[in-house]
Amino acid sequence: MINIDVLVAGCHTRCKHCYVNGGPGPWMPLEDALLCIEKLDILAQYLPDEVTFTLDHEPMAHPDIVQILDATTHTRWIQNYHHGMTTGVGLIHRKDKRAVIEAYMNGGYRSFGITIHGSPAHHDEMVRRKGAYESAIAAAEYLKAQGADVEVSLMLNRYFTQDQASMTAMLETLQPNCVAFVIPIFTPHRHMLDFEPYRASIETVQSLRGAWEEWRQDGEQVEGRARQNTIAAGIERLRSMTDLKELFVQPQEEQYFTLHQDCQLYVGNSGAETRCLGDLRHINLEQTAELIKALPGNRDYGAFYDLEALPSRDMLIRALEGLPQHMIYGDFESVIYRGLEELRTPTRILE
Ligand code: SF4
Incomplete structure (x- = not known):
């Protein structure tokens, strides 16, 4: 599977967990966006695997998103993968809101999601934009009124204990079609260390026992998952391994690419670009397809580490021992990346 993140616009928020x-960024001019969709379709024709593209970051921030979405319905070889998440800020401030939602629905997409980080004040703090909570809720209400399905993702942080009542009230009023509970992972990106002071602990999750039913979650499953992915549990698992490299050499089937607003096409997911393949408007698409076919998978961030530069397992364990042991990461790999980052730039985490 191949996916290409197409960044037609930046975001209105600067989320700490991104x-x-x-974050804020320029728009891709409409003419370029339409040409790039055509070029991606031709490129997909030369590739053997299923190829999708995702209009990523905040497509609803693009002034011409309606025309761009219309163009995505005319592709033959490549499909637009609509992940549906939005901050709501772009949508709610548009005059053509109805046309934007219609364009999504004409493309077969009727599900949208917002992420909530706690009470209004804590949500705004987390995404670094005043009024962002209000916009997210207003957008969700608007989407529901237009007949769309709305999912609310509750992204765990240490404020959840004190914000439980506010979040329950929000869900009761909004009545979304679905509620997801998300434990943020750690990835080697520039914003991630900003999120660390807000990371939840196992005690945070245990304090939410009264909320699981109202938040439509299987509390036992969430607690189990959280327990398995603390720093302490990660260290235990590392002790049972003989070689750290084992984790980094697993074959990866999926390939990710990113197209920036200036039409430069990169190998790697947005934020983890490793090589520029050139300007999509002008590169030879057949040759680019041959090059892509020869590249390894890069779904997991482990693909970006230099195996020869990895520390020993014991060094990594020592770095992890210096971190708060009860902090929860989304998965074991995320614990490892956090430890590697700690070796690179030691940080102090507020408990
Ligand atoms: S998490 Fe999403 S909305 Fe927030 S800055 Fe990143 S891409 Fe933008």
């Missing part, structure tokens, strides 16, 4: 280096 693992794709999002």
Whole structure:
């Protein structure tokens, strides 16, 4: 599977947990966006695997998103993968809101998601924009009124204990179609260390026992997952391994690419670009397809580490021992990346 992140616009927020280096940025001119969609379709024709592209970061921030979405419905070889998440800020301030939602629905997309980080004040703090909570909720209400399905992702942080009542009230009023509970992972991106002081601990999750039913979650499953992915549990698992490299040499089937607003095409997911393949408007697409076919998979961030430069398992364990042991990461790999980052730039985490 191949996916190409197409960044037609930047975001209105600067989320502390952002693992794709999002944030405010320029728009891709409409003419370029339409040409690039055509070029991606031709490129996909030369590739053997299923190829999708994702209009990523905040497509609703693009002034011409309606025309761009219309163009995505005319591709033959490549499909637009709509992840559906939005901050709501772009949508709610547009005059053509109805046309934007219609354009998504004409493309077969009727599900949208917002992420909530706690009470209004804590949400705004986390995404570094005043009024962002209000916009997210207003956008979700607007989407529901237009007949779209709305999912709310509750992204765990240490404020959840004190914000439980506010979040329950929000869900009761909004009545989304679905509620997800998300434990943020750690990835080697520039914003990630900013999120660390807000990371939840196992005690945070245990304090939410009264909320699971109202938040439509299987509390036992969430607690189990959280327990398995603390720093302490990660160290235990590392002790049972003989060689750290084992984790980094697993074959990866999926390939990720990113197209920036200036039409430069890169190998690697947004925020983890490793090589520029050139300006999509002008490169030879057949040759680029041959080059892509020869590249290894890069779904997991482990693909970006230099195996020869990896520390020993014991050094990594020592770095992890210096971190708060009860902090929860989304998975074991995320614990490892956090430890590697700690070796590179030691940080102090507020408990
Ligand atoms: S998390 Fe999403 S909305 Fe937030 S800065 Fe990153 S790309 Fe933008």
